[in-house]
Amino acid sequence: MRPNIMLLSIQYLRAIAAISVVLFHMWQVYFPDAENPLFPGSAGVDVFFVISGFIMWHITSGKEVRPGEFLLHRSIRIIPLYWLITLSLAAAALLKPNLFPLDKPTLPHVLLSLLFIPHLSPDGVNTYPFLTQGWTLVYEFLFYAFFAFALLFKARHRFFIISAIIVLLVSYGILFKPKSIYGAWITSSYLIEFYAGIIVSILVRHKLILANIASIFTAVFCIIAIIMTKNESVVEYRALYWGIPSAVLVWAFISCEKSGAMNNFPFLILLGNASYSIYLVHFLVASFLNIALGLFNIEGSGFLFFVIGSLFAITCGIVTYLVVELPLLRAMRGFLRFWTAVRETNHIRFQ
Template sequence: MRIIASIQYLRGLAASAVVVHHAAARYDLPFHAGAAGVDMFFVISGFIMWLVTRKDEANAATFLKDRLVRIVPMYWFATAVLAIAAALRPNLFPLDHPLPWHMIQSLLFVPHYVPETGQALPLLAQGWTLNYEMFFYTLFGLVLLSSATRQLWSITAALAACVTVGLFVKPSDFLLHTYTSPLLLEFLAGIWLAHAWTKDRWPSAALGWVSLCVGAVALLFVELAGAPAEGSFRVVLWGVPAFLIVSGTVTIERGGQLPRSAVLHLLGNGSYSIYLTHTLSMTLIALIVEKLGFSPGPWIYLLTIAGGLLIGTLCFLWVERPFTAFIRNVTRARGFRRTAAVS
């Protein structure tokens, strides 16, 4: 599949928004809308998964293997770094519930309820989104077992059924509550957007600009109004604007009006590493600032954001990209040997 530049840019923007949000939270600044970057990631994920599996050779086993290679190594690496850092400097990296079972569930993408926070969070807190991603990938992989003509409606029915069940699930049942969350509808929105992308007819770039602006203004309005984007309200208050931003941006590209940006392209490539490492980076930056005796100020907030993006990007270039390439080469070599053995 050819690289869709707008999706790369959106991934970079989504990761940057989350970094800005968490940096603001660290310094008690009001910027909650940055968390909508997660909702953008969910829409983008549905969009990409549908497009990459439209190839004739796409199958469930290959799809799930590729997803595991893409997601697991870096997540385990970041979780291990956090666990080691917490063991060495617990005052800097306090864990809400550092029990062995919590660690195991985190690595297996199983939601773990933390009584101290009242939330289901893994050791690496931002990894909660990956619990949703892996559940979505599992459902999507199962749907790939059906015929190509039935896959769109099969995944639609599966995700809709999960959300419907969620209407009758008590919030205290955290495991089912995760797997039946309305957030799953954001993946579905991305899938239908990708399905529309494969068709010949597409709205004009002008409509794309309108969609992008409406989505951005909607997020700004929600932020200024102080509306609580929690639970089911999140899908409406953040999910809908996120979808408008994603659909608007890809429409602008399809209409040939997308400005090119090497910086956003690089941030898009490094978005996963940025997302996984930015909270660790922020703690490291705060420690350095404290050791150097700098006084607090707006520049430290900006430094924290820049540092989170820079360290995450370097982690992509020096760790994620070579490590993922190595694992892919190993798995492909093994697959080749198995094929040769049965030929």
Template sequence: MLISVQALRALAAWVVFGHHFTQVFFEFEVHNPLAYLFADKGGIGVDIFFVISGLVIFLATADKALTPWQFMLMRLARIAPAYWFYTLLMAVLVLTVPSMFPDAELALGHVLLSLLFIPAENPGGYGVYPLLDAGWTLNFEMLFYVLFAVALLVGRSYRLWVVAGLLYLVCCALSPALDLASGFYHNDIVLEFLMGIVIGMLYQRGWCRARAWLPLSGIAVALAAIYHGADVPRALEWGVPSAILVISCVTLEPYFQGSRILKMLGDCSYSVYLIHVLVLAAGRWVAERNAIDPYTILPVCIVVTALGAYVSYQWLEKATYRPLKRWLGVEDQAIISRQKY
């Protein structure tokens, strides 16, 4: 179990929480230095997620004879139930408490497309987003899963090149030519999945080993690059530093092993990602009606998100995923590795 990846995944989820706090309560117009840092840089949590996704999907299939169909069923079983639940919960809240989501509009067709992970213009008029806004990243995830499923038809050593070719075909050729989902997939962020696959290949071959000073230096360099930024495509500005963070944490794995707390934080990170915007919207709604300062209600939002994510992981994610996994007869190896240090 790569506890280092779990820890980084948890950190990424809470960085995104901080980013959306500044959006929901302040529309990114913040002057506190720490709040400004989250507003300006907090979106990088998504890039870290994408790199980690490439890594764990490679490791999930490296030592398993999975068919493309089995792989897709496993991924759907892991991702879809919780996302469907919170998407439908938001639909209910929009219907019953519309003032909680003043920019949201319900349209049956859009809700169905959201549940099917198909990008579509949000009826609220603010771009190509599903009903549960945070789900835009899952549309990219599902595309990656489909393409990786095709790559399972070739040998492990060729999968990186097959996925790279398919991503280029879909995102750089077909998407702009056919104007797929208003060009949604024509985004260099997809390259971050490939970065994760490369890290998975290096780890599988035993090359992610070094004295602690080297990965710690890598983390420092990555954080400095994130802080200063650059006028370059996102895959370079945030994707490369994210990849450096991931490979540095993987290299530090011996120092993370055995931490149950970090493992649990990582386990709950997906639910944190799904529910935090709902909690923040509810927090803003309560704060506005009771004249509560946003920074006063922030700790309440953090606690509710953390507790809600734990319950969600235990009673929603595990309750649906594990029975489906047993029914499929395939062990989940998304963050499992047999490499010994």
């Protein structure tokens, strides 16, 4: 069910999106009172959502894929590292509660976070999971559920099914603005960004891509459009001012690759592969770095610390990918292959 060919453009965009989020959060840490002078790094999340929708359609288009198989493969990709980091963080917070600012690791909070269920945090204000970055995964698994439902139908009907789900839910959210946590979650406009990724995948599949120069100019235009809206704060319209440019940016990058204008950069591919690890660990790295600086009575602020902190966070993310995430993925996929072989053997034996 995995793509046969790795798209360089997707890996590069993953790298750019992850680094953008790192820079955004590091700027908040080391310049808490200063406005970000250029790039709205949180828009990297919107790029991730579009890429996720693209990949889901890319790996299942024209195939009869069972919903359980789809959910299992996505869970293997997402859950192990997220659970490991969340549980490690919860253990650290229990052992050293004053080490760094965290939500209280109450059992309901941690369990609901592990299950990707939106809920009110112990502070009574936010709805972030215990590992804050996990809020995006809550939306990921919501869309996985909708997409898995669409897989119950024949391939030719799936786009209509998923379109109906997204249009109805998002329209309801815009019109009635649900106040409950679950109502706001299930009708979120973030769903549009996953849907936009599906549309990009369909365009690419039908070879509707931009020409060489046009793809480059379009990508630049999209980046400028995102930069120009960096001060926007209305979440309801985020899919409009960041989601649409992000979707067109993904389309432009893939078009650039398909037209032969994209070179192979191994380090960018590594960053793309490590983007999930970078995303999950970077803010924790910043917190621990500040603690370390505090132990030596060093005030961690200013541009130098911003650069060092960003590079250190990215490096830790790469190390996490190579040492933790990759072995976990290999072990889980190896076990899945073994389990599948055992089931097939038993099926043949009892026929």
